[in-house]
Amino acid sequence: MHRIYSLTIVLMAICSITARAQADNFVSTGYCRFQQGAWEKEWAQSQDASFVINRADGEIRFDHTTWASHLFKIENVENSLTEEGNPLIIYHCTEPANGSQWELKFNEWTVFDEATYYYYYQIEIKSPSTLMRFMTKKAD
Amino acid sequence: MKKILPITAVLICLSGINVTAQVSRFTTTAFSRTSLDMNDNWKPWSDWLPVTDGHFLIDKDNMKASFDIDSWGTHIEMRIDSTAEGLAGQDIPLYTFYCNSMNANNNQKQYIIEILAYRKPGVGEIQYQYTIYLTELYSSTKFLARYNEAAE
Numbered sequence: 001m002h003r004i005y006s007l008t009i010v011l012m013a014i015c016s017i018t019a020r021a022q023a024d025n026f027v028s029t030g031y032c033r034f035q036q037g038a039w040e041k042e043w044a045q046s047q048d049a050s051f052v053i054n055r056a057d058g059e060i061r062f063d064h065t066t067w068a069s070h071l072f073k074i075e076n077v078e079n080s081l082t083e084e085g086n087p088l089i090i091y092h093c094t095e096p097a098n099g100s101q102w103e104l105k106f107n108e109w110t111v112f113d114e115a116t117y118y119y120y121y122q123i124e125i126k127s128p129s130t131l132m133r134f135m136t137k138k139a140d
Numbered sequence: 141m142k143k144i145l146p147i148t149a150v151l152i153c154l155s156g157i158n159v160t161a162q163v164s165r166f167t168t169t170a171f172s173r174t175s176l177d178m179n180d181n182w183k184p185w186s187d188w189l190p191v192t193d194g195h196f197l198i199d200k201d202n203m204k205a206s207f208d209i210d211s212w213g214t215h216i217e218m219r220i221d222s223t224a225e226g227l228a229g230q231d232i233p234l235y236t237f238y239c240n241s242m243n244a245n246n247n248q249k250q251y252i253i254e255i256l257a258y259r260k261p262g263v264g265e266i267q268y269q270y271t272i273y274l275t276e277l278y279s280s281t282k283f284l285a286r287y288n289e290a291a292e
Contacts, residue, residue: 029187041211043189111170111188112260
């Protein structure tokens, strides 16, 4: 009985590690919109959006507390650079539910405050009708 | 005490702030907020978010300070009532300015501006970064900022 219990624990741990390796979960800390040809300079605090990026399965899930959820199929991945020269990943996606084309740009945003580094991830989403940026951090 | 004064002086010299400059300008890069809860305890700081159009001006000659962020619609003119220089944790120079707002409506508010100057690690060249706290009675906002060398 003890052996079965131990084996179950080990298997669960392995499954958990594999699941974590396949998908990265992000929750928003704020957002800003692209309006009238320019990015808003004011970021609004918000924990309403979340993203699951699953490169192994080629899928990205975008959930929002008040908007419809979206599931994207990653068509291709492009490595680029931000204006500041930091690595930028561009996901070109299709939403199978309606065939619309989406683009998600992903880059790390690191903050150093006196003694501590804080790691955030900016996700810019471009749909046929919207262009906006979310600041996110990895979900626990 | 005799030891602390020279150390403070050396650190202030090394902090990147030109102590002879009477007008110092800073531009913000990020912000985080906190406020007092019902029991008068400070809440945890919020997550950092970018803010790139904030400007602090400290004019020691005229004992004035100002803080402007167009995107927030925030423009505060302040009179500096007193100043202090000291050290925060880990030998970080700390400059404190006790201020009162000078708004036209005569509705004066007290502000404390605290500026911490420290080296940003992992950067090739020596680069200083500043954390600027703007504290009111019930809330505080901290900004990461860079010193505007050209504006000295």
